Amino acid sequence: MLGYRISYAYFNDKDLINIYEYYMQENFMDDIIEVLNMYYESAYSFLALCSEIRLRKLMQVDDMYYEVAKIIKDLQKADEFEFKASDIYSEMKFLRDTYTKSTAGRLKIPKNTQELWAQHKYSIMARDYNLYKSIGIRVGKNKNPFYIDELLYLLSKELRTIPKEGGIRNALQHMWGYISKYSMIKKSEVNNLSLTSLYHEIRKHTLARKQEYLMQQTALSELEMWIQGYE
Numbered sequence: 001m002l003g004y005r006i007s008y009a010y011f012n013d014k015d016l017i018n019i020y021e022y023y024m025q026e027n028f029m030d031d032i033i034e035v036l037n038m039y040y041e042s043a044y045s046f047l048a049l050c051s052e053i054r055l056r057k058l059m060q061v062d063d064m065y066y067e068v069a070k071i072i073k074d075l076q077k078a079d080e081f082e083f084k085a086s087d088i089y090s091e092m093k094f095l096r097d098t099y100t101k102s103t104a105g106r107l108k109i110p111k112n113t114q115e116l117w118a119q120h121k122y123s124i125m126a127r128d129y130n131l132y133k134s135i136g137i138r139v140g141k142n143k144n145p146f147y148i149d150e151l152l153y154l155l156s157k158e159l160r161t162i163p164k165e166g167g168i169r170n171a172l173q174h175m176w177g178y179i180s181k182y183s184m185i186k187k188s189e190v191n192n193l194s195l196t197s198l199y200h201e202i203r204k205h206t207l208a209r210k211q212e213y214l215m216q217q218t219a220l221s222e223l224e225m226w227i228q229g230y231e
Contacts, residue, residue, distance in 0.1 A: 003045025008052040009107040047225040055221040069228035122219035126163040126171035179205035
């Protein structure tokens, strides 16, 4: 399987570029589209990687990105690409042991379940609002320090669920609230925007104003890859 299971938002710029270059290495280039067209997990991982690279404007990835985005919703998840909880624990432990505060990626390495949940909440809202509410309640009640590993596994698997158009719009509308005071768009006009326009408005002001809460959201990059399939 290609790529990582945890969000690429945790990786720093250098590592994102290295991972992308691995995909693009010469001995793999001839087969990449065929591979990505066959396997959902590989296509998902590639798009998630490209979405984070595009958000940070690290390099040009548009041609491959749009081609894979067109087909991912038609792919079937394969059992052989189901990952184990131990896989994702190991990845987060590696980043926790490797990165310092100054070398970390866009998302801070979470110290507890509250921080981990706060980073993923709009991605989950876009997919299942009832699950979003349920996890929020569980995180508030569960004080077990080991619950963070269980939650990381649950969130990482849920991010591989294809969000519906209405779910994406709901999450984006909530995110827009954090940048609304900077936006020229009136609240009454938000519902009339396309998903792409609303997403770009949020991204533009989040990056320009360095809006900390939204900068710490997985949704700020990963929702873009699904929007492509609806517009």
